[in-house]
Amino acid sequence: MKQNTVLTTTMRTHTCGELRVGHTGQTVILCGWIQSIRNLGGMTFIDLRDRYGITQLAFNGETQPDLCKQVSDYGREWVLRATGTVTERYNKNPKNPTGDIEIIAEKIEVLSVSDVPPFTIENDSDGGDDLRARYRYLDLRREIVKNNLLFRHHIAIEVRKYMNDLGFVEIETPFLVKSTPEGARDFVVPSRVSRGDFYALPQSPQTFKQLLMLAGYDRYFQIVKCFRDEDLRADRQPEFTQIDCEMAFVTQEDILQTFEGLVKHIFKVIKGIDIAPIERVTYADAMKYYGNDKPDTRFDMRFTELTDLLQHRDFTVFKQAEWIGGIVATGCGNYSRKQLDELTDFVRKPQVGAAGLVYLLCLPDGKIKSSVDKFYAQEDLQHVATRCGAKPGDLILILSGKTEKTRTQLSQLRLEMGQRLGLRAAGTYKLLWVVDFPLLEWDEETGRYYAKHHPFTAPKPEQEQELETAPETVNANAYDLVINGTEIGGGSIRISNRELQERMFRVLGFSNEEARKQFGFLLNAFRYGAPPHGGIAFGLDRLCAVLSDAESIRDFIAFPKNNAARDMMLDSPSSISNEQLKELGIMLTS
């Protein structure tokens, strides 16, 4: 905001956040909600709240008995318009920016009364999740929620500013598009005019932004809603917001540099933090060292592979394992039996799913005590410690089994240890580019390949010829941006050639007819001069959450849905009328 005076309206002269000692003696008019009302020995005080702060109104029982009487039956959340004089306070409140003054009230108008709210409008509310969801309009009054939405607004403003300065054009793409059920499920919209046909809501503007590149727009971005009809996990929403970007006449390096710039700008202006050049790791190394394509690199604790070191003895578990790997928990060599049991319990949880855990305690005297002492000699264990780089006083934790599954389990254990050791502290931000993703992944269940990112991602040029012969080995110039173990963005260089796109669809199991029906417009567009292009999309909801060290994206969405994709406040989805169904030419089967 330029200045607070822009907030003056015919109804108020100031906000509840701006008065200071310098205003003393001025007659002001404030509007707001009653945060609290207190009667203290003849004086009545009302804390009046608006978006900008809280200001104390004071009523003197002796000199203003009528006014005191008038306000005595007011309650929390009533809306007032208060006229009075700014006065320096005797008892200042240093915690409140307006705490040096109060308003000696002269006239109070009640703009709206309020029932007693179903929960307290405080950062530490007594309302549970469901109650607050149902009364979201009251939940939104809490300072903490308000600050989240303002935070989001500021990020969006800064993103647009930065992108505009770099010549990116924000272009709106349509919401009523075509169902292309590759990837997640589409939400569909029945057409009344073309009965029996449906639009779909976009899962992302992917094909549109590619068409814009083909149309010569060169640098596109959009902050845009996207839709996925997925079974919701804890922190997913059926509608979510992307910062969607695409560039033409670029290589991967141009894209990484450009958006590294964007992210640094956001950190600088929003958080006041200078971000160092962002490290890069290949997908293969991320899996090898962290068992995870979005590692939390606020702490190191990399995997050490131990398969070759530990299969020569008679310990069946390891002997039969495809992969054995360990991590070092520095300074945990003194863990008690109870602590070690907790870790075993952790890896045995169904969400982790390991059978058990092998530990090596590196004692201060250089000896190693382990849970597999009867199978391995001290020398074997010392070899393990040496390879892991463990020192006396450290703890080595080892998991074994099928390679991928075990890496995933060890990754979870690594994060758990990071948590226990305080290595994942709020306020620290470690950014990472994960690059060279595989182009495809095999799905056992359906017996086919799926695109790791999406079907428009290009194979690395030097691997194009292996697309049909060894699809699983082909990598892509695809990249994710990871902050503190959360993926907040991802993108790739796209296919810009009709033949290659058709080959890609075939590898993904599309018939020519299906490919043409669903993506004919794109295949056709490639006929008319397609520039090399690529892009990236960031999850705005998630970016807000990660920058705020918040648990849930829901805290940054004004009107979120719950885990059953329901809006508790609106009570939606809901039934529609028979006339509506009839007009749309559909009926319910259930």
Add this chain to the structure above:
Amino acid sequence: MKQNTVLTTTMRTHTCGELRVGHTGQTVILCGWIQSIRNLGGMTFIDLRDRYGITQLAFNGETQPDLCKQVSDYGREWVLRATGTVTERYNKNPKNPTGDIEIIAEKIEVLSVSDVPPFTIENDSDGGDDLRARYRYLDLRREIVKNNLLFRHHIAIEVRKYMNDLGFVEIETPFLVKSTPEGARDFVVPSRVSRGDFYALPQSPQTFKQLLMLAGYDRYFQIVKCFRDEDLRADRQPEFTQIDCEMAFVTQEDILQTFEGLVKHIFKVIKGIDIAPIERVTYADAMKYYGNDKPDTRFDMRFTELTDLLQHRDFTVFKQAEWIGGIVATGCGNYSRKQLDELTDFVRKPQVGAAGLVYLLCLPDGKIKSSVDKFYAQEDLQHVATRCGAKPGDLILILSGKTEKTRTQLSQLRLEMGQRLGLRAAGTYKLLWVVDFPLLEWDEETGRYYAKHHPFTAPKPEQEQELETAPETVNANAYDLVINGTEIGGGSIRISNRELQERMFRVLGFSNEEARKQFGFLLNAFRYGAPPHGGIAFGLDRLCAVLSDAESIRDFIAFPKNNAARDMMLDSPSSISNEQLKELGIMLTS
């Protein structure tokens, strides 16, 4: 953009719009599309186009025979990467900003070939509407379309800047909402998780922005897509973009001042035009003087009511008329029979629907010649001229019949005359606030009242008590912003009180149960302290069109739908699979 150097990538050093004589001697790399290719006496020239301009590449047949041969079979819309040296041209082209230089090409890479495009990529394309819609990605390459989208981007940037500076917060409201089929038809979205239930796409964020006011956000805006499943008229789209705004603790005057500021800002920075304080007219006066609630006030030509002047003679048409009114076409007193017949034909067109037209030609000698000379004395006609303020040399045009219908017809004739007289010239902008709209309008067909704006608009406080007793007389603090006869925005002060909102729903024919089912969340919200609030929404598509003196909003939408709500490029809406239908629990009835 800060500077063009930000556009340098690993693939190009400059754009096709930035090179000047000052760059002479530099080796540059450009990327772009072939706009044209010409072979002139041993020299070959390629005009290379990108988003930023066109630069000429030159190939010398004598010194570069191989290169000339290489490019000889290139065609329009091929994508090239060209390396060469900037050279001052002998024949400069002053029409092109890069026309002082050309690039002596040294190396050409073909990034993509192109089929011959189905229409020419020129402002004056040879492609018809349908063809260009099907190949929208090629249509978007035309400079005129590109400039429209850049224009829209700049308006959006400036709107956000202005609103942010005034403390408005952009808050995203949901797209999957609840069907409330008051007003236009909703698009609905079947829920898979809650089978048989539906979401709706929002017709506007109206109730959400009101809830944000109740939640204390005070100044909200959003540039947001809205959806209406209406039978499309020429210039409607099923999805359109609103600049949606709301303020709390304000009166109508605050809102008008704030958004007058916004509109002036846009005109100033986008068009370089200073807009005078915007005139205001009441709805009643707009209907009285222009027969229209969105008059084009670039020209005056107000209606003069003549009913009382013209019913005393034996001319049945006027005698039986409920209303008689005329307009003066200055300087048209010399209209020929043919011209007058054209005007009669105009008012008789089915879209206008008048039975005929009475004219009075005010001759230079002061006499009046009219089409009703046998019914009226010269003196009668002089009375008409005097009341109309017509001078010798002017033409008076008179229509008669039912009041409302005739006013509408005369309004159409007025616009036609304005057009003929060149009074509606492009590049002139006349802004107007139309205020004091009626709250309700009666619909003969359904025999009930409808909200003129929407059911949340407040009656004028002094007329609240007549809501049930004389609903048709009640006005609202509702306002439209009209530019050159096009409504580009509208809003109102809202109801902020539960009892009044319930009364309003009753007047609109809602049962208590219906009101609670559809809008219970809002009625409940009013229980907990509702500030006075109001707002406005502008049609961004239409604002762009009006500011550009363009006919259609479609020119400002990257991927518009046609009049049958169909995306010709995507071929959407389209059928979906039986599995999709089954999962959603719906089947087709047709």
